[in-house]
Amino acid sequence: MPIATQLPDAEALCVALAEAMRPHVDPAATALVGIHTGGVWVAERLHAALGLKIPPGSINVSFYRDDFSQRGLPANAKTSQIPFDVEGAHIVIVDDVLYTGRTIRAAMNELFDYGRPARIDLAVLTDRGGRELPIAPSFCPHSLSLPAAQILALERAEDGGLSFRLIDK
Amino acid sequence: MKIHIRNGRLIDPASKTDKALDLFIAAGKVVAVGSAPAGFEASSVLDASGCIVCPGLVDLAARLREPGFEYKATLESEMAAAAAGGVTRLACPPDTDPVLDEPGLVEMLTHRARLPEFAHVHPVGALTTQLEGKELTEMAELSEAGCIAFGQANRAIVDTQVLLRAMMYAATFDFPVWLQAQDPFLARKGVAHDGEVAARLGLAGIPVAAETIALATILHLARETGARVHVTRISSAAGVEMIVAARAAGIAVTCDVAIHHLHLCEMDIGFFNANARLDPPLRSQRDRDALRAGLASGAINAVCSDHTPVDDDGKQRPFEEAEVGATGLELLLPLTLKWAQEMKLPLVTALARVTSDPARILGVRAGSLAIGAAADICVFDPLAEFAVTRENLRSQGKNTPFIGYEFPGRVRYTLIDGHLAFDGTLS
């Protein structure tokens, strides 16, 4: 397994992801929901790039995670905000990195507690492999393979620029 | 049976003796101190190397729970505890079930207690029938049956006219009256000292005034009636001051303190420790310090165990619902030694408070190692640790705030009338 992986350019991936989605979204009807924290930043970029009318939502899946009984409640749980009617909506869940798929499952479960969407898509900047659930992205401009001991995290600089960082567990 | 106790350090507070001396016993009495009398041939030699040999402890308050509360303790279990604690003589309060207010009950108790390995038992008779504070008991009859004093345990006589008459009647025959000073109205529903801890834990408080007001009443009536009054379980600094002032004013009053109150204060309730639920309540640290000093100076005449065995069901309850009291017969000696050491008191003074001084209050010839005295003797190792555990306690009551602690001062032998009632070398 190669140790030094060439990290993708997060800013470029945001542009690529927006272009991949553009043919499939309706600016008047499609709603984005970013997953805390990285997914919220990406959703903001996509919302601007695609010129969507519906304000983006954010979702905190802490209350829906399947590892609660092992890990407990995180100290920094944020509030979920869904500023539109989920019932019958076309929703794109946005996250930075797709990994095991458990976060996405938790996010979908949570969304259903707000109502019954007509359709849910999944948009991510990159897919690092290692899926543990049958979940596949609808839009994903990049993929790479990382050992389980590493975490790929999206970070936001003070000027708002997004970049990836590799963290050893 | 002739016994030679050798190689010990003999402390006899009554004669202010503290010296390496052997002790010789024959026919249940002390026959010689130092060297053996002519022709003495010991049938038994007890080695007291490293030990202190002193009079057996005299405890002014030990609840034996008989009759009536045999599920909490029995005469057998508590007498074993007394012997293991070096206690050879004890007074028991009248709050049994039925109450010790009839001669027959007192006779039955003293008869049951008349076994060679049992400590001498002196019942305190009820001052009023059923301890209800309404009618006087047949004190003269009870005295003949064996009561050495009359009291109310920790139930107050609410009606001061009854109290006055009870004290007058007792004074007629010169019977001692033992009273606990606690105003029942100020103590109503109270479960802890009315101070910082009660405020914090939300426990109903018993103010110090409950003691001082009752004490003022008792002292005034003692002066009025000339009754011989002994105040039991004093708990506050203000109470000690009042006793001292009363004596200065010529009132012949004595008092005692419970051993727990020398070491613990309200803080020891901790997080609702039901073993610290005592009557009177553990008071402030300042009060505790005054009790320690008062016992050292003699302002308080004696320290007692206030032994009160309670079963687990009685203690494993929320603090305010828990039964009051702590087991104490086996802790009296180590906790007295601890107090003495902390107060830097000579052992001869400290041991007087659990031997000769309480014997004087009981009005019996005891607590002394003089030639001809009953051979009630405690031999203890002042350095050996006594671990307070459920297993080590012989009392059926395992209820003590000191559970889990270790204290120096372990009894090696207890003799009652020259009979070996406890042999610590076997355990």
Added chain:
Amino acid sequence: MSEFGKPQSPQLNSHGELQHLLTIEGLPRDVLTRILDTAAPFSEVAEREVKKVPLLRGKSVFNLFFENSTRTRTTFEIAAKRLSADVINLNISTSSANKGETLLDTADNLAAMQADMFVVRHASSGAPYLIAQHLAATGRDHIHVVNAGDGRHAHPTQGLLDMYTIRHYKADFTQLTIAIVGDVLHSRVARSQIHALTTLGVPEVRVIAPKTLLPTGVERLGVRVFHDMREGLRGVDVVMMLRLQNERMQGALLPSSQEYFKSYGLTPEKLALAKPDAIVMHPGPMNRGVEIDSAVADGGQAVILPQVTFGIAVRMAVMAMLAGNS
């Protein structure tokens, strides 16, 4: 302090995390703040179509109410149900306790039914400690205990929801002057409020009451004592009213509810002495015309109904945090 010392608080585990919630006293500031922070996202759950999150799915929460309190029991029940727990309500004052079953017998029986959490209300101070200590002593400390009010001792979730309410309306605890008015002596709520406020750094906590309704040595809890309500309310940011139980009119604590209201009832005229933006709180249920005038209770400065709403989120946060600290 005695050399025999204060035992370790039974509510924190070896990692300093909350194992039980028994009292606010002694809880570190960061633990209090974390509970308040955690409550914020839970308050949003009530806005959803499905007012439920699956955190306590499959867990059994037993509401052990040895003292009747429909209101408190209901808020705990709602909170537990919004966390998807199974809730079993037991009003024990009317069943086993009368048949001689002890508190610990009851706890043992319910523990044998695979309980995960006990929410305990009891008329005796310290009863939830007894249960928590018993569970630890018998190797069942995976069961969490939440004190829902014990005697006069503590009502920690009420104290926490009050702090949440204050933080909602007033940003910084360290800039506030707060008055607690009424029967502090018999109030578990007041004790929890005082500990929470002093821990969170409120520089001046006042208690206002007649001497008969204050515990001896209350100032040692870190409060300033006022007997004159007008003086005590001057310049405060928050007025926390306490409920006056009707039975206090017996036992020579107070002459009458009319006289109490005159001296210690919160009227618009007395409230005007507080800061103009002061808020008025009350743990409920209110005695209108005894401790509080209806014009104040229903007025613009009262935040009594938001307290109830926040109470559910705070109780959800507490239960979720405890369940997560296994």
